[in-house]
Structures are given as C-alpha cells and as structure tokens.
Amino acid sequence: MDLRGRRGRREREAHGAAAAGDRHIEELAKAHDLGVVSVRVATHATEADIAIQHIGKAREFGMDASGFLVTSHMAPAAELTERAKIMEDAGAHCVYVTDSGGRLTMRDVRDRVHAYRHVLEPTNQIGIHPHENLSLSVANSAVAVEEGVTRVDASLAGHGAGAGNCPIEAFVAVADIYGWKHGCDLFALQERPTTSCDRCKTDRWGWTAKPSRSASRASIPVSCANHGLDTREILVEVGRRGMVGGQEDMITDIALDLARKKVASRRIEPLAPHAMGPRES
Known part of the structure; x- marks a missing residue:
C-alpha cells in the first residue's frame, strides 16, 4: 500500500x-x-x-x-x-x-x-x-x-x-x-x-503462534513427534540461538539437544521417599 x-x-x-x-x-x-x-x-x-x-x-x-x-x-x-x-x-x-x-x-x-x-x-x-x-x-x-x-x-x-x-x-x-x-x-x-x-x-493458535517460516512448519512437528517435545520449546530455543531462514535443517539437532537434556534431568531427579521402598531392618 x-x-x-x-x-x-x-x-x-x-x-x-x-x-x-x-x-x-x-x-x-x-x-x-x-x-x-x-x-x-x-x-x-x-x-x-x-x-x-x-x-x-x-x-x-x-x-x-x-x-x-x-x-x-x-x-x-x-x-x-x-x-x-x-x-x-x-x-x-x-x-x-x-x-x-x-x-x-x-x-x-x-x-x-x-x-x-x-x-x-x-x-x-x-x-x-x-x-x-x-x-x-x-x-x-x-x-x-x-x-x-x-x-x-x-x-x-x-x-x-x-x-x-x-x-x-x-x-x-x-x-x-x-x-x-x-x-x-x-x-x-x-x-x-x-x-x-x-x-x-x-x-x-495458527494465527498467533505458528513458526514464522513455512519450512519450519514442516520440520518442527516431525521433531516433536519423534522426541516428545512441545513445539514451543523448540521455537524458543531457535530464537535463543538466533537462527534465520535457511537454517531449518538445524531444527532436528535442536530437538535432539533438548531431548537429551530432558532425559539427563530425569536421571538426576531424587526419588520421593515413598518411591524408595521399605527399609531393611
């Protein structure tokens, strides 16, 4: 205009x-x-x-x-x-x-x-x-x-x-x-x-929160499905890394990194007392 x-x-x-x-x-x-x-x-x-x-x-x-x-x-x-x-x-x-x-x-x-x-x-x-x-x-x-x-x-x-x-x-x-x-x-x-x-x-949802590039729209749902991630988690990380158009192939790497961090955090979470079983006398 x-x-x-x-x-x-x-x-x-x-x-x-x-x-x-x-x-x-x-x-x-x-x-x-x-x-x-x-x-x-x-x-x-x-x-x-x-x-x-x-x-x-x-x-x-x-x-x-x-x-x-x-x-x-x-x-x-x-x-x-x-x-x-x-x-x-x-x-x-x-x-x-x-x-x-x-x-x-x-x-x-x-x-x-x-x-x-x-x-x-x-x-x-x-x-x-x-x-x-x-x-x-x-x-x-x-x-x-x-x-x-x-x-x-x-x-x-x-x-x-x-x-x-x-x-x-x-x-x-x-x-x-x-x-x-x-x-x-x-x-x-x-x-x-x-x-x-x-x-x-x-x-x-699509109007306000879709990835801003069509190529990203194709990559992100696949990454999420494969790694149990929320689309928004990946989008935030994409922004934090300062990625631009043409770097969509890196989205899978980001998904893998986030998935590994999630797995690692679960391994170090302390068990709740009731989950540790009865103590031996």
Whole structure:
C-alpha cells in the first residue's frame, strides 16, 4: 500500500521479490522481460552488501528497486540503518524494516524507522513489512507511518507466511480514522476475503503462534513427534540461538539437544521417599 496520497494505478503492474545470489541476476533479467516493473532484493538484516549488484541491475532495467532487510529484529536500530544506507547507496528507491519474525514491538518499529529517516535521503521511501505473531502488525504499521513510512505491506485477512501479515481491512480502517490518504475502498476490501481467509482468522493458535517460516512448519512437528517435545520449546530455543531462514535443517539437532537434556534431568531427579521402598531392618 502506497500512502503518498495518490490513487493506485488502474493498469496492472507486476511486482516480484528476489533473494541475493548470483543466479538471481539472470532471473531478474527474465522477470524484467516478462513485464515485472518493481522488485525487492532481500537479504538478512546484517548482509545488505550482497544485494548491491542486484539493486544496481534492477535500476539498469529501469525497475522500481527496494531493499528488504529480513529479520530486522536481529539488528539494533543503528546497525540496521547502516545496512539500509548500503542499499540506498546501491540505488534502492525504498528500504524496508522487515519484521519477518513478527518480533518487533511498536517501540522497536518507531526506533528503526526514526533512525532510517534521519540517515536516508528524504526523497527516498521507507517501507514496513509486519507480521502478526504478537498481534501487533496493524499497530506497528500505524506507528511506522507516523514516523515517515509510505509503503505498508498488508494482505486480505492477513494472509501470509507463519502467523500471517498485516490484515489490510483493519489497517485501512485505522488509516481512515487518522485521515490518511491511501486510495483503498474499505467496504470492497471487507467483501473480498474468501472462506479460506475467514477460516484462517478463526484459527487463533495458527494465527498467533505458528513458526514464522513455512519450512519450519514442516520440520518442527516431525521433531516433536519423534522426541516428545512441545513445539514451543523448540521455537524458543531457535530464537535463543538466533537462527534465520535457511537454517531449518538445524531444527532436528535442536530437538535432539533438548531431548537429551530432558532425559539427563530425569536421571538426576531424587526419588520421593515413598518411591524408595521399605527399609531393611
């Protein structure tokens, strides 16, 4: 959603996303040939330097180029802003605070966007990509706009990976309350969600607590079934170790480590007096 006060274009535009990597340069060229006009180049929050050539190539093609700093919660505001500046210097028209882990609070978002705005060129845009893990995606988006964000990622009924993205119906309602110009028809948006969208919203466990990546959703239940663990135990440990997308194969190792610790703790638990049997006289 573009909050710069203009109505959305009537002609259809194709948008795409790419992870930084050598082979993606060729895919970027193919996407451009197919009519894609806007691309996001995604890297981990601390690895913006590997996106320089991709952003530059997108600009050569005349595409709208955005930098997408994934798992923005894993870098403090000052460090994240340094990475955002690298993407801007490479030619990005917009750089995102990307809460792909659904971990940022309103204060976290405010700090990061505020830092962006004081370092990035005022002519360049800032975006927010929120997730709904803590049910803060709408609030985080509103705070971000207050701090200067003009691009907000949202979807019908919050459809998206893991716990879902920002539900566009709720965000547009907030935007109307604040008097922001967005070019969206709230009533039309409310009529669009399908039955599957509505079902997704009523599944509160899935809505707020699923692993934030689809690959993790596949790995974690298997690990739990094999080792008698609670999914949440593994998720907490994944977060404690600072794992990111692409490291899902380590989830099984984490499950094994936790299972071993559980077995070891049971071995050293003292027996209750009644469990020790009668004493010999």
